[in-house]
Amino acid sequence: MTAPLLSLTWTDHITGRQGFLVIDRLVRGVASGGLRMRRGCTPDEVAGLARGMTVKEALHYDPEARYVPLGGAKGGIDCDPRDPAAYGLLVRYLRAMRPYIEAFWTTGEDLGLTQDLVDRAAAEVGLVSSIQAVYPLLDDEAAARLRLADAFAVEVDGIGLGELVGGCGVAESALAALDRAGVPRAGTRVAVQGMGTMGGATARFLTRAGLTVVAVADVKGTIANPAGLDIDALLAARDAYGTVDRAALRPGDRELPGEAWLSVDAEVLVPAAVSYAVDTANQDRITARWIVEAANMPVVPEAEALLTARGVTVLPDVVVNSGTNAWWWWTLFGDIGADADEAFAYTRRSMRALTDLVLARAAADGSTPRAAAHAVAEDRLPLLAERFGSYR
Template identity: 80%
Template sequence: MTPSRPSNPLISLTWTDHVTGRQGFLVVDRLVRGVASGGLRMRPGCTLDEVTGLARGMTMKEALHFDADDATARYVPLGGAKGGIDCDPRDPSAYGVLVRYLRAMRPYIEQCWTTGEDLGLTQDTVDRAAAEAGLVSTVQAVHPLLDDEREARQRLADAFAVEVDGIGLDALAGGCGVAESVLTALDRAGVGYEGTRVSLQGLGTMGGATARFLSRAGLRIVAVADIKGTIAHPDGLDVEALLAARDAYGTVDRAALRPGDRELPGDAWLSADADVLVPAAVSYSVTAANQAGITARWIVEAANMPVLPEAEELLSSRGIAVLPDVVVNSGTNAWWWWTLFGDIGPDADEAFAHTRRAMRALVGSMLERAEADGTTPRAAAHAMAADRLPVIAQRYGWYR
């Protein structure tokens, strides 16, 4: 009998920091072979409901990268999980909160939850805090599933040491996947790359890498929003100059702007004269109220859960397609596992080529299914995941 999908997550817990009173959360939605994967975010206002939704999304991201017919793949998709801390990462107390959270979650990280950077945190910060919390690694729960743990850990470490034009490969892998999602949508619609206008919210890890790949493909980045507001230029921004002028949180030093660059309010990226919108920062940024100003043809979700359901319904009724986060930003997570399990080596060209092939196939399948079923890309992605989850559960089991 095929194991059924639970309506509630397997594990859901709330932690309270004994020093500051701040809260943190862990949700394990599903296990595969006893392990679940999902990052750790830190942001003010983070909630258990938010983390629960993100964990369910991770289950789908993992399932969507499962190919039952590929006997050569070493990476077998894991279950889905997510962690969250209700704290501003810029707060002086944030690092201490992070260390204490990781100490509290240590039994889960050691046994079943593999994690890494997400919104508000860098991998360097997570790794440093994890070492202080007494952890071997934030992905040590997956070590028993590896053919050669020592070799795999070295391969991943080597991959994290790779930089391309000043940006780490770990940061670029996810942006490569987002950019390929955009390019696949343009190809299917017969729209050329040159001059296609893009507006992004966020120039951090995901947004910055996405901007680079799209700009180098010939698209024009006409607006970028960060915590200080929106920077815009109708003829296109100097992406490399903006990347060089950003801080660790993706905030751009305005001294680097050119004379023609305009500084606009923070929400101006939504109504920019663009063909593609890429929300690559916070969740819940596109609402039923502000979606009315959007004129873009595509919204490509580089962030997790940026478009609220009621907003997506209204956007769809206006012919605006939303490419969902469970597909678009899944390349980051997949790159980790392709590298750790040995499907790819610690090489940028190999990583980008593998990511492009996988994302183009996945996005293409999603768009084909949406067209065939007469539904939205998100509904198609969810249907694809629903088809694959029982196969994964039957073949690999939950706990073994």
Template identity: 85%
Template sequence: MTTPLLSLTWTDHVTGRRGFLVVDRLVRGVASGGLRMRPGCTLEEVTGLARGMTMKEALHYDPAARYVPLGGAKGGIDCDPRDPEAYGLLVRYLRAMRPYVESLWTTGEDLGLSQDLVDRAAAEAGLVSSIQAVYPLLDDATAARRRLADAFAVEVDGIGLDELAGGCGVAESVLAALDRAGVPYAGTRVAVQGLGTMGGATARFLTRAGLTVVAVADIKGTILNPAGLDVEALLAARDSYGTVDRSVLRPADRELPGEAWLSSDAEVLVPAAVSYAIDTGNQARIRARWIVEAANMPVLPAAEVMLAARGVTVLPDVVVNSGTNAWWWWTLFGDIGADADEAFAHIRRSMRALVEQMLGRAEADGTSPRAAAHAVVADRLPVIAERFGWYR
């Protein structure tokens, strides 16, 4: 891994908690990457995530599009978002990082933080917007901001378009892999870890495509039903952290310990919650054929090697969950409008092309999908740099 352009560790003067900002690369002077809050967040974690953002941006480079990929960055705060001190800590972090948010780092929701919360804290910290650094790159910043605000106001069956975009991309990644393998959707079973923004939307899109979600895990444990869970009922019973109210469970739904989702009888596992969820120990329990990384860095590298030896294919986060970030920029730059059907069609088309390119490259090179994705990035970064210059 290359050395990042900028790496900062900040210590809060009130609580003593730490926050981090890593800028891996700039393109046209700007980098993109969300802000996460979780207990135990480290600089090493944020550094890896920032590098992943550089890759996600490069993977969506289209020289004919209005959206020009940015560099990669990431922010992180070591705190439980449920802590009573969390919001004040978030405001102070953004106040400390204000020069970077104003000039070069565009950020938004990530693990533990909703976009509404980030927006409210950013305003309190004196920022115009969490993405204001990109405004100078827009042809018409006022129209672009209005278009993005309109898109965030769109709801589909009671859930915001912004909360569905990423899950649409994850689901399309699953469907593309199934199609390539000649596996029908009907009868294909899925287990999802995390029913927050990404996991919940993924479960909804996969269910509507004809797959069966048999297990869902949240902070309270795993909910299992081999015949299929009522995904819509579970989504409606979530709190703001993705925890399901167990009172909505049906008689055939079983409550099991937290890691039971790993060993569920499913062809597809979707880790959509925390990083490092699958390690060298618990990977042995997995019976699925595919692991689709909706979360960032959920499978440890050593575990991925062991899974590959057992014939389990990991579709990597840098491709699978890149739809959220791309949707923001497609909308802001004007490649798509504030319309759900247009957004979903664009996400599906782009993600399917990317997954098929990755899997085709992996097959041709005799490598893993992750190695293939890295190879595509290695091809594209110099092209982007030649067009816009190197900022390292």
């Protein structure tokens, strides 16, 4: 693996806390990757996420599409987003990173931050937008910006399209794997860690596809019901951080410890919260057949090796959760419009095709899905460099 193009550490002069930016690769002079805020965020974590963004972008390369993938990047701030000082820290970080955001880093919400909060802080430091570096690549900037704004204004059952489309992609990846294995949807049980944007939307789409979500976990613990949870009721009872109000639980719902989601009787596990959730110390509690990485880097490599050895398939984050990022660009560049049905249909087609491609490559190579995804990306990166030039 090559070193990133740029890696820097920023120290806040008021709190002494640190923030990081890693540009893994530029394509057409621009890199894409969100900004996360969590206590304990590290430079190595951000570098791994940036490399993952390079892979995600390359996996979605379609020479016939208007959207042409960008490079990969990531930002991170070492702070609990619930800390009263968090917003001021975010503003100062964006002010320090303003030259990079203006020139070549397009960013947005990630773990611990919402897009509304990023937009508010970006405006406060004088940025036109958190994705303004991509504007020079657009054929019609005004129309593209209006289309994306209209898309973010779309709601489905009271939930924003921007919050739902990523979960739609995660669910379709899981469904593609189940369908490929000949597993019926009815009777297939799912446990989801995290009820925020990604986890909540994934649970919603899997339930609507006929699967049974038997457990969800948030910061308060795990909620379980072997007969199935009322996902719509739990989604309606969430706060801004994805924590479910326990008053919404039904008589058959049980409250269990936080890590109980790992060992519940389920065929599919969806870690959709923090990185490094599955490690060598807890992986042996998992009895599921599939792990679907809705979060970024939730399974550490050593744990994945142990899981693979005992027949558990890990569908990697670089495939599974790439739909969120791609939806932004499909919309901005004009491959789809500001319409929920069109967005969901395009996301489903794209994510199913990508998942099928990666699983077929893994079967042909005798490798894991993660290795296959990286192999596909490595095949495509030279094509991007040949077409648009190399910045490395």
